[in-house]
Amino acid sequence: xxxCLVTIKNRAGIHAxxxxxxxxxxxxxxxxxxxxxxxxxxxGKSIMGVISxxxxxxxxxxxxxxxxxxxxAIAALVRxxxxxxxxx
Amino acid sequence: MxxxxxxDLLQLDLKEHDALNLKCMAGRTGLVREITxxxxxxxGLALSGFFENxxxxxxxxxxxxxxxxxxxxxxxxxxxxxxxxxxxxxPCCIFTFNINPTQxxxxxxxxxxxxxxxxxxxxxxxxxxxxxxxxxxxAPNQTIHGVFxxxxxxxxxxxxDSGVGKSEIALELIERGHRxxxxxxxxxxxxxxxxxxxxxxxxxISHHMEIRGLGIINITHLFGVGAIRDEKKLELxxxxxxxxxxxxxxxxxxxxxxxxxxIKVPFVIIPVKPGRNIPIIIETAAMNERLKRMGxxxxxxxxxxxxxxxxxxxARAYFLEEKHTFK
Numbered sequence: 001x002x003x004c005l006v007t008i009k010n011r012a013g014i015h016a017x018x019x020x021x022x023x024x025x026x027x028x029x030x031x032x033x034x035x036x037x038x039x040x041x042x043x044g045k046s047i048m049g050v051i052s053x054x055x056x057x058x059x060x061x062x063x064x065x066x067x068x069x070x071x072x073a074i075a076a077l078v079r080x081x082x083x084x085x086x087x088x
Numbered sequence: 089m090x091x092x093x094x095x096d097l098l099q100l101d102l103k104e105h106d107a108l109n110l111k112c113m114a115g116r117t118g119l120v121r122e123i124t125x126x127x128x129x130x131x132g133l134a135l136s137g138f139f140e141n142x143x144x145x146x147x148x149x150x151x152x153x154x155x156x157x158x159x160x161x162x163x164x165x166x167x168x169x170x171x172x173x174x175x176x177x178x179p180c181c182i183f184t185f186n187i188n189p190t191q192x193x194x195x196x197x198x199x200x201x202x203x204x205x206x207x208x209x210x211x212x213x214x215x216x217x218x219x220x221x222x223x224x225x226x227a228p229n230q231t232i233h234g235v236f237x238x239x240x241x242x243x244x245x246x247x248x249d250s251g252v253g254k255s256e257i258a259l260e261l262i263e264r265g266h267r268x269x270x271x272x273x274x275x276x277x278x279x280x281x282x283x284x285x286x287x288x289x290x291x292x293i294s295h296h297m298e299i300r301g302l303g304i305i306n307i308t309h310l311f312g313v314g315a316i317r318d319e320k321k322l323e324l325x326x327x328x329x330x331x332x333x334x335x336x337x338x339x340x341x342x343x344x345x346x347x348x349x350x351i352k353v354p355f356v357i358i359p360v361k362p363g364r365n366i367p368i369i370i371e372t373a374a375m376n377e378r379l380k381r382m383g384x385x386x387x388x389x390x391x392x393x394x395x396x397x398x399x400x401x402x403a404r405a406y407f408l409e410e411k412h413t414f415k
Contacts, residue, residue, distance in 0.1 A: 013398040016391040020339045047339050051394055056402040 001066040002074050010084035013056040018085035023047045025076050031067025033077070044077075092225060094180045094203050095119040100221065101291075108217055110182070110205045114194045118201040123147065123179045126222035128215055130154065134173050135161070144176035147218065150183045151211035162192050174200035182218075184211040228349050229277040235297075236269040236286050236320065237261050239374040243286065243320035245274065246370070248328030252360055255297050257328070260367040262315050268307050269320045270294040276322060278349040284322040294318075324354050324377050326370055331361035341376075341387030354380075 008014060014022070026033045026044040033044030035053065037060075042049035044063070055061060065074045098110050098119070112119065129146040133139075135157050150158070161169060174181075174196055180203040183189055189197075189204060197204045207214055234247040235258040246254050255271060262268050270288030277285045288294020295307045295316045308316050325346050329335075337359055338344075346355040354377060358369055376386060 012395065013402065015394045015398055016340050016387075023339060024336050054398060054401055056398050056405065058405075 001064065002070050003065075004063045004074055004078060006061050006063060006078060006081040008055050008057055008059050008061070009081065010087045011057050012087065013059075014050060014053065014085075016051060018080075018087065019047055019050040021085055022050055022077070022080060025080055026073070029065075029067070029069045029073035029076070031065050031070045031073045033073060034064040034066075036062040036064065091122045092124075093119065094121050094123060094205075097123060097180075097221075098205070102221065106217060106221060108214070108221065109207045109209060111207075113183075113189075113204045113206050115180075115197045115201055115203040118180070118203040121177070121179050121203065123222070126219065126226040128218060131173060132157075135169060137169050137172075139172070142173075142176065144173075144178050147179055148173075148181045149211060149215060149218075150181060150187070150189070152185055152187065155183065155187045155189065158193060159190060162190050167192050167196065170196050171200075174202045178202055180205055182207060182214070184209055184214050224277065224279065227277040227279055229275055230349055231289050232274050232276055232348075233272065234274055235271050236274045236288075236322075238267040238269060238317055238320050239371055240266070240378060242324055242374040242377050243269070243322045244324045244326055244370065244374060245276075245286065245322055246326050246328060248360075249330075252328045252330060253366070254328060255299055257366045257370065259297065259299065261370065262307060262311055264367060264371070266371075267315055267317045268295060268297070269317055271297045276348060278351060282351070284348060284351050284353065285319055286322045287319040322348070322353060324356070324373065326373065327355065327357045328360050328366065329357055331359040331364075335359075340391065341385075 010018065012018075023045055035042055035044045035050065037053045037055055040053060042053060044050065053061070063074060063077055065077075067073070097108075098112060100108070102108060125146050127143070127146045128149050129143040131142075131148045131150070131154060134142050135154060158170065161167065170193060181197070182205045184207055186206060186208045188206070194204065209217065232245065232247070234245050235254045236243065236245050237258050238244070239261060246258060248254050258268060258271065269286060271294070273289035273293075274286050275289040279285050296304050297307060298304055325348075337357065344355045344357075345352040347353075356373055358366060358373075360366060379386060
């Protein structure tokens with residue numbers, strides 16, 4: 001299991017388009033992906049779950065990945081956050 | 089397209105406001121003449137002997153005025169202009185108002201092998217109807233492989249490789265109370281350049297379906313006349329595909345479209361996998377399409393609601409942080 005803290009760097013936060021991108025990336029891996037924000041814990045492969053986090057600019061999320069390809073998965077997800085979800 | 093002859097025009101199955109009420113009065117041997125243009129001509133100038141730019145390739149419509157002039161010519165013994173008109177390769181002459189042309193006209197027409205038709209409609213109404221009918225026939229068209237159904241009033245063309253289950257899905261939709269327009273070969277026409285009409289490529293086979301294991305079934309007989317329709321506007325194209333776990337499918341609803349005869353039609357790809365209830369997904373797609381046409385786009389509305397929510401949260405967080413400055 002690997003964990004990682006990430007910060008939302010795109011101004012608009014995680015709205016529909018970034019959420020779709022996140023889920024698309026997550027579903028490419030077989031590992032179980034959990035995203036935590038404050039007290040909420042959701043499945044990173046569910047688009048409605050990701051949107052319902054209401055992750056705004058500068059808020060912090062915790063990614064928890066567990067499975068055979070956990071290293072590649074977390075790297076790919078962190079890259080998305082770093083790239084501001086290809087926005088801006 | 090096959091040659092469209094005068095005989096085809098007479099044999100068209102037209103109803104109500106499209107009916108032309110044509111019957112052939114003379115020149116039956118000329119019924120094989122081809123109609124090449126979706127236009128009509130009133131032969132007034134030609135009758136008076138002026139043949140420059142005479143549009144002889146068009147259907148010639150004789151109304152009350154033309155007929156009165158014909159009578160006058162005949163009384164004066166000047167039937168040679170009629171001969172000159174009919175010596176051109178005219179597709180056919182049509183007399184409106186149930187007018188009977190004179191015997192002399194009949195004789196010349198028989199000799200020239202030019203078909204003479206008659207209708208009970210007034211000239212203006214006939215012109216409007218024949219133009220509409222002909223422009224429909226001469227509209228650009230294309231035959232597409234698929235199943236064409238009407239779901240909640242939306243014309244949906246279901247495409248996909250053979251064996252993906254198009255017919256079975258259509259059958260389930262019919263079972264659920266929707267209608268079959270045609271199976272297998274669908275003829276799509278672009279009407280007046282702004283919308284598409286689809287119907288079966290052949291009247292004989294369009295309301296039949298081939299179901300693997302059953303063979304050919306007749307939908308009209310099995311499900312009743314309420315389960316079929318002849319023609320429908322094409323409003324949505326659904327492409328069925330075998331589920332490919334590597335392929336990325338649409339998750340939020342984008343505005344994809346496909347080009348058919350120069351018209352953009354909304355297009356969705358639905359992956360098929362055992363256990364997925366495709367008919368219900370197609371029903372939902374149809375309703376969503378109707379909703380969009382009413383001006384409510386679920387995907388866009390959802391997206392903008394999420395954006396607003398995030399913005400409000402963001403602003404609130406900023407305000408709470410800066411609270412101390414209000415003292």
